[in-house]
Every structure is written in structure tokens, then in C-alpha cells.
Amino acid sequence: MELSLTKLSWEVKGYWPYVPIKEKSMETGQTLQGVTGWIPAHIPGGVHYDLWKAGLIEDPYLGQNSLKCEWVENRWWMYRTSFPAEMNGCDLRKERVILRFLGLDYEAEVFFNDVSCGSHVGMYTPFEVELTGKIQEENRLLVLMKGIPHEMAQIGFTSQTFTQKSRFNYKWDFSTHLVNIGIWQDVLLHVPEEAELAELHVDSGLSGKAGQIFLAGKTAAIQTKTTQKLSVKVTLEGPLLLESKDVSALKAMAEERAMAEGRAMAEGRAMAEETRKKADTVRLAWTIPVRDGAFSETLEVEGPALWNPNGAGKPWLYRLKLELEDESGQVLDRKEKLTGIRSLSMEQNEDAPAGALPYIFVVNGRKIYVKGVNMTPLDHLYGNVTDQQYEHMVAAMVNAGVNLVRVWGGGLIEKEVFYDLCDANGILIWQEFIQSSSGIDNIPSQRPEFLELLKETAITAVKEKRNHVSLAVYSGGNELMEAPDRPCGYDNPNIAMLKEIVEQYDGRRLFLPTSASGPREYVTREKGVSHDVHGNWSYGGNPGHYELYGQSDSLFHSEFGMDAATSVKSLKKFLPESSLHPTPMVEDQNWQHHGEWWGTYFRDCELFGSIAKTPENLYLFTRCSQYMQGEGLRFILESDRRRAFHNSGVIIWQINEPWPNSSCTNLVDWYGETKTAYYQTKRVYEACHISLDYSSLNLSGSEPAEMQVYVENDGAAFDAAVRVRIQDLSGTLLREDQSSVQIPENGSCRIGSLSVDPAGRDLIFITLLLETQGRCVSENTYVFGTGKPEVFAPLRKTPGKVEIRSVIWKDGQNGRKMVLVTVKNTGERAVLDAGVELKTEGYALLGTDNDRILFPQEERTFSFLLIPKDFGGFAETGNYDGTIQPELEAHWL
Known part of the structure; x- marks a missing residue:
């Protein structure tokens, strides 16, 4: 049994470093006070959000306020709560009780009933405290967070990194310096049974037409009297289609729109038939003996419904129920897992140079061209991110035709909810370990303390994530190099250690040394040296942009992007009024603070003509900027995809951002607003293009x-x-x-x-x-x-004009709204990126199409799903409040 403590009443208080340990001044004998009083705390979460709710800091996402918040990470923070001996009908005094923290960020000491129970370092490894025999009528729990380690930001030395703290927090090109500290995942009381199931390993494959589920695990005897023979009763039920409701709604809207326009594909009808055909549930059962505390078996399933990546079929799942039984048939422990049945392998690219790694993903015997996105953490303060934010991000991926997401090594090993959503919605996962480049040097750290932490994190991550059918490949980290432009290989000691961990604890998936991999790091016109490459991240000029990507012969392109200014609607939310005008980054401190690497002002003036730096030209500037992001990105995607399967995939940098940038390479901004490039990507990622x-x-x-x-x-x-x-x-x-x-x-x-x-x-x-x-x-x-x-x-030379001609609303479930919008070009010239956006707050908008070129008097009808926002942390200011009536407006260039 597990009891979550996150719903208890928690408080947090700030101190100068070491003060909570000393408590009293040795000079005066007086009690040393904190830098704040006790304030309400949110668990899981982070200190910054609690301080903001208490009125002790300003919103760090506005203007340059984050600079005013840097004191927070340099204090120690103590959390406290209490709980009774009896919870949920269980008297904890009579049980074995283990206190389990799933995510302490970053260094902590835990006190139970005023006694220190130990310390912990690391945000990805759980920390357990034995409470058996220590439970009282009322129990006090204190968690002391000891500031943050001073780790490398984006510019630094990878060889000198020494922690497993996510580095994007310290400043990256798409983020600021805003370092999370707090309890970022669940806190549990674990009350174990007589014996328990542990270290489950679930994967799948195919043997002819039969599906195979590979199941293994261990049993942990909690009480010494458990010496009898044990067995595991396994029940398989399914298939189940558990796509997110928003994903299902968007797919239905797309099919309806296609039918209305005479565009319905035969594949769409076949997919609907497949859904009906596979709806009959099967129930299979097996009994597996436990030997020497372990069990393993290959389960055969005849004619299974297969799990497929987005665009290749339905992501069918099965529910796996496990019951640990003793000789009398008494159930000692139960666990459930959702899994899919699919085969997964990697093949050599067509006409690949000798020695190249395999980059073609083969699922269920079919080559899958990777249409991917890179994902950063959804927020600087990731403990406050809600499940709905993850649901929305995955829905945005599926809607755009994405079939793979790279979980980037400078960010997070994400919460389990994200991997569950990828399983349910057909998104393959490229999982990196927590390492990244640093600019000055990119050599993987070999410091002993770092390697030990990396090892602990990697083992924990592999054991936890290997059970997800969506997990496709591991990577040692982001842009790790032995020398400039020379990616690391398997012979690097750091990488070799990770490879061994993956082989030992997974053993069924490919481990890539790093991303990129091969002879060269960066995209080049030179022939025969581009295996998996990165770059570039901004427009290369006309014609340079087209010459570079048109002549590339890369096998895989796992990171590249194009930058653009965010929408006027979003800019108004975080920039002061004095900054709401077109500008080069170097001329405005607020713009620079929110994305200094990504200014497009000079690029856009070069292509569209001079743009005056006045407020009335802000709309023109953002539309020019976003058109060029879409144009430049489309060419890269098409140039790579038309070389399939010599080139086997693309992964755009990046779908999202962890805080609001004035200009960046993202497709969806921090507020959930899409850029033009999102819909341009959606069109390139269509099944036939x-x-x-x-x-x-x-x-x-x-x-x-x-x-x-x-x-x-x-x-x-x-x-x-x-x-x-x-x-x-x-x-x-x-x-x-x-x-x-x-x-x-x-x-x-x-x-x-x-x-x-x-x-x-x-x-x-x-x-x-x-x-x-x-x-x-x-x-x-x-x-x-x-x-x-x-x-x-x-x-x-001639003003354009687009008008909304008709709007048809339909109410959906859970506050969703569907809308059919017809726009018309009523001007005298063609317009670029004619589309629709929300004027009002409270909703996120995803469409089946948007941002099209329209000629004079031409009409286009778009379908949109409006999703009430339930974002966490500082993003909650834009949430749906139950009263907002959505309003739409047209945009164009």
C-alpha cells in the first residue's frame, strides 16, 4: 500500500545557509531567524512558486524580474508537514513503513520527529527512509533543502560538470537563469506486504504473426518468514485504445474536414475499420514460478493488435495484471502495467558509409521515417507542471504528425506521466541521459563524483523507463565531443559506462553514444561524413540556406531549427509596454533577456524591406519573422525527407520552451500559442507530401x-x-x-x-x-x-486584408469547444499565412490546418479545438476561469 503525502498541509521557510543546523548564535545565544516566515507550500512543486503566491517575489517570467529572484537558490529552504498514526484506515504503528521521496531537488536532509534520518543528493534517484517503529500519534516531517550546486550553464566546460542537476536552469539560449529548488515529485508512505513484486521488466516483440511479451522481475521478501514457494499469476486484457481525448477529438475533426473537402484518404477508412475489428477484448492468463527470488517468461499472444507510432496505425495497448501468490493462493502483492505489442529494430541506412551506425527505425517490420521534435522541459519550475500541460504537449505533437520526441540531455528525465502519454498516443521516445555540451569544451566529465552520480541516475532511469513501449533508443547525452566537431564514440569511458548500463538493465534497445554521432557533429556539404548531424538553428541566407541543406547527404538529422519572434499577443504578456516594438536584440534589454541569440530583425529587413522600429510595426515584424521560420524550416524538412531512406529522419529543435522568449526556435510558445512553423511542420509531416x-x-x-x-x-x-x-x-x-x-x-x-x-x-x-x-x-x-x-x-506595396466570414461553434466534453472558421482574402493581393488565432485567454488552440496562402477572393475553412488551460506554476495566470467566452481574430502577412 502507498499513501501520498502531497495533499497534506505543507509549509516552507527560507534560511541563510547552515542556519537551520546551528539554530542559535554562539555569540548571543539567540535563536537564528529565517529570511522568510512559514508560508504555504505546494508539493510537488518548487520554492519560487510558493514565494510568488505569498507575495515575496515578483513574477520572474515578466520583463527582467528573474534577475531579482536569483537570491532564492542561494538560501536553504525547510519544508514541514505532519500526519497522524492512522491514515486511510491503516494504523502505521503496527506496520512496516518506508518514507519514499521520488524527487528531491537537489540536496536534502530529512528529519522525522526531530531526528535526522539521513541526507540525499540527486534529483532523479529516489530517497527512502525507514520509519518502522518510529511512528507516533502525531508525526512531524521536515525536509531541509541545502541550496543548489553551482553547476555549468550553457557556456562552460562539460568536462568539469559534477552533478546530475538539470543544466538548462542555469541559463541556455532558450531559457534564463532560474534554478529550481524543492520537492519536485511525489512523497509517499510505502506500507509493504509480506512479499512484493520488484524491478519489473516488460518489453515486446513479434514471432511470425504471434505477439510476444517479455516479462521479468524480482520478488522482495519483506518478512523473514516468507520462505514458501511463490508464483506470479499474470493476466493480459485488451486491446485498449487509450489515446488522449484531445487527440481523439483532433483526429475526428481532421477526418470530418477531409471528408467535407473531398480529401478523405482510403487509409483513414481502413483505420476506422481496424478500430472496429480490434474492439473485441481478449483475456489470457499464465502462472510463472518464482525461483531464487526472480521470475521471467515469454508470453505468446496470437494475432495481437499491434502498437504503432503515430501515422503508422493505432497505438493499441494491453493491460498486464500481476499477482504475487503464496502456496495457498493468497495474494501478497499486485501490480498493473500497460504495455503494447510491437517489434522494434534498427537498420542500416541505404548507401550508408562504412562504419556508420544504424539510424532507420523499423517498427512491426516496416521502416518508419522519423518525423520528430526535440522537447525541452515544459517549465523552468518543472515541479509545478500539471498533467494537463503534458497532455497538451503530446496532443500538439500528434496533431502535427510527429512520431518521435527526443528528450534532450540538458533538460529532464521526465515524469512518468509523460511516458504514459507517449505510450497511449503513439509517440516514440529518444531518451538521453543528463549530459550536454558546454561550448568551451564538450568532453564528457570523468570526475569520479560525477560518474558515480551519473551511474546512479542512469540505472534508475533505465529501470523505470524500459517498461514503456514508446521508448525506442537511448543516447549518452547531447553534443558530447572528443574534439570540436568530432562526436564521442563508444570508446569514451563515460559513454562506455552508460552503454554497459543499458545493456545490463535493458538489453533490447539501441544505445547511441551521443547526439549527434559519427565523424562530424555539424551539417556540412562535404560528402560521406554526415551520419547523424546537428545544425543549423537559424536561417542561412538566400541562397546559402538552400545550397547547404540541398547538398547535405546526412543519414539522420537529430537537431536543427529556425528562429522567429513570438506573437504580439504573447509579447504583450511579458514585455513592458516600452519594449513592444520591432528591435534588434542588442537594442532592448527586455528582448535580449528573453532570447538574445535569436533576434531576426536584420534577417527580416533584408528579405521584406526596412521595418521601422515603432510600435505600429510590431505586428508586421512578428508576421515576417514567423513566415521565414516556416519557410526555412520547411526547406530543411523537405530536403531531408526527399532522400528517404538514405536519410531516415529529422528531429526539429524544438517544439516548446520553458519560459516566454521574445524570439526562439520553438514551434509552440510557453503560453501554448502556436507559431506559423507549427502548421508548416504539420503539412510537411503529412503521410503523403x-x-x-x-x-x-x-x-x-x-x-x-x-x-x-x-x-x-x-x-x-x-x-x-x-x-x-x-x-x-x-x-x-x-x-x-x-x-x-x-x-x-x-x-x-x-x-x-x-x-x-x-x-x-x-x-x-x-x-x-x-x-x-x-x-x-x-x-x-x-x-x-x-x-x-x-x-x-x-x-x-499593397495592404492585404483577410476577414472571418463564418464561425460555427460546437460544445465538446470537459469544457472543450470545437469551431469551424471560414476566412476570406478580401484584398487585392495574395496574402501569406492567412489564419486564425484567439484574442482571449483561457484556452489553448490546436487546428487541423492554419496559416495558408490565400489569393484574392479565395476562402479557406479551418477546424479548431479549444482546450481550457489548466497550467501550473506561473503559467496559471492564463488558465480558464469558467467564465471566459472565446473570441477569434484573423491574421495574415
């Missing part, structure tokens, strides 16, 4: 521009028609071509070439449409200029 290969945004020249047309297809082969429409800024149709093609199965193919003569036009719009059986499968529009260097300046 048509794309254009080009080398410049300029079409000027004496000869017509030659471009190649490609189709990337995850599904079965099919016959299709390709339509190409070429228009100018006014929407005038200059040319339309059509041809018939055959699209091969699960890969990429060039289906034709295109010669384009700009014919004296300022801007040229090329729309590609892929159709089958009269239905549009994929639509993609590109914009090219004929002037240098301000390619898109002609857009600003």
Missing part, C-alpha cells in the same frame, strides 16, 4: 528557373495526378499543368521537373497539388521573388 526542390528564393536571371518536384509517401503505392498552378501577386493564373504519376510505397521519388519564367512579375506563387481519385492528398505553395535582395518587399 508533395514538395519542390529549389536553390534560391530568387527567380531572376536570363534563363527560366529549373526545379524538381518530389513526392514523399509513408503509405502504399497509388496512382495520382499532379497539378501545378503558377500565379502572380494579384492571383492571376499564369500557367497550369497536369500530369499522371505513380507514387511508390514508403519512400520518396522525383516525379518531374518544372521550368519557371517569372515573366517580369514581382512575385511568383507555385502551388503543387497531388490528387488521387478526384481527392487532394497534398497541397503546397511556394513564393519566389525576382528582386534582390528584398525578395518579399512587393508584398508591402
